[in-house]
Amino acid sequence: MQQLPTTTLVVTGEAIRQYAELTQDFNPLHLDSAFAATTRMGSVIAHGTMSISLILQSLAKAFGAEAVVNVDLDIRFIKPVRVDETLTAGGERESGDARRYAVWVRGVEGEDRLVGVATLGPAALG
Amino acid sequence: MQQLPTTTLVVTGEAIRQYAELTQDFNPLHLDSAFAATTRMGSVIAHGTMSISLILQSLAKAFGAEAVVNVDLDIRFIKPVRVDETLTAGGERESGDARRYAVWVRGVEGEDRLVGVATLGPAALG
Numbered sequence: 664m665q666q667l668p669t670t671t672l673v674v675t676g677e678a679i680r681q682y683a684e685l686t687q688d689f690n691p692l693h694l695d696s697a698f699a700a701t702t703r704m705g706s707v708i709a710h711g712t713m714s715i716s717l718i719l720q721s722l723a724k725a726f727g728a729e730a731v732v733n734v735d736l737d738i739r740f741i742k743p744v745r746v747d748e749t750l751t752a753g754g755e756r757e758s759g760d761a762r763r764y765a766v767w768v769r770g771v772e773g774e775d776r777l778v779g780v781a782t783l784g785p786a787a788l789g
Numbered sequence: 790m791q792q793l794p795t796t797t798l799v800v801t802g803e804a805i806r807q808y809a810e811l812t813q814d815f816n817p818l819h820l821d822s823a824f825a826a827t828t829r830m831g832s833v834i835a836h837g838t839m840s841i842s843l844i845l846q847s848l849a850k851a852f853g854a855e856a857v858v859n860v861d862l863d864i865r866f867i868k869p870v871r872v873d874e875t876l877t878a879g880g881e882r883e884s885g886d887a888r889r890y891a892v893w894v895r896g897v898e899g900e901d902r903l904v905g906v907a908t909l910g911p912a913a914l915g
Contacts, residue, residue, distance in 0.1 A: 670813075672812065672813055678811055681807070681811055682811055685804055685807055685808055685811065685839075686798065686839060686842040686843075686846075687796075687798055687846070688842050688845065688846050688849075690845075690846070690849045690854050690857060691854055692854040692855065692857070692858070698854070702854070702855055703855065703858075703912070704855070704858065708858070710842065710845070711845060711857060712838040712839075712841050712842045712845065713811075713812060713838075715838050715841060716812040716814050716836065716838045717812075719814065719816075719836075719837060719838065720812075720813070720814050720816070723814075723816045728816050728817055728818040728824070728828070729818065729828055729829065729830070731816060731818070731837060732818070732829075732830065732834070732866065732869060733866060734837075734866065735863075735864065735865045735866075736862065736863070736864045737861075737862070737863045737864075738861065738862045738863075738864070739861045739862075740858065740859060740860065740861075743858060786829070
């Protein structure tokens with residue numbers, strides 16, 4: 664497969680708060696507007712693993728449920744995600760290796776939020 | 790800092806179901822026991838990004854809230870996480886580079902669930 668199917672998610676403030684509870688990740692950068700205003704971020708941002716989740720969803724759409732089990736991820740966060748942003752994840756196969764995909768999560772204007780490489784485990788391609 | 794502070798989380802079945810809702814990741818490997826029984830996994834497993842979240846929490850404990858913004862993650866999933874498992878994340882500084890940490894998430898018996906390298910962004914060390 665040359666292109667991964669895309670996956671989209673709207674990251675609401677309520678989702679960020681629930682995500683913090685579930686993962687017990689109460690980093691104030693995700694939850695405390697007053698704190699976030701004192702940082703380089705300026706306002707609260709979403710947990711980065713929410714974006715990584717979209718990559719795994721695109722891989723599962725492409726290669727089946729078990730493709731997420733043994734994948735290697737090499738991820739670089741490019742630009743933080745703000746409340747109520749719509750994210751889209753996807754990826755393209757790298758030339759020369761059927762198991763390697765250049766993956767990305769982008770905002771509505773197409774700007775990268777994270778980029779990376781996902782390498783499928785040996786079983787994923789059957 | 791030589792050792793990252795550890796982070797612990799108990800992954801309940803209810804947490805996995807709520808995590809699926811929040812991320813819209815309804816991969817049946819996480820939710821459908823009958824389906825999971827037909828796979829190499831044998832039973833449902835947690836979303837891998839829940840484990841990655843623990844790594845980011847340990848980095849924030851060590852280097853402050855903003856350390857998670859520009860970190861690079863190179864992650865390999867070793868062994869899936871089952872319902873009601875207790876996970877612990879941590880890491881050790883790699884020799885020769887103050888920004889690189891060998892990171893891990895382990896189960897109660899110390900076996901690796903994921904391993905990787907986290908490289909802090911230029912601002913994280915101040």
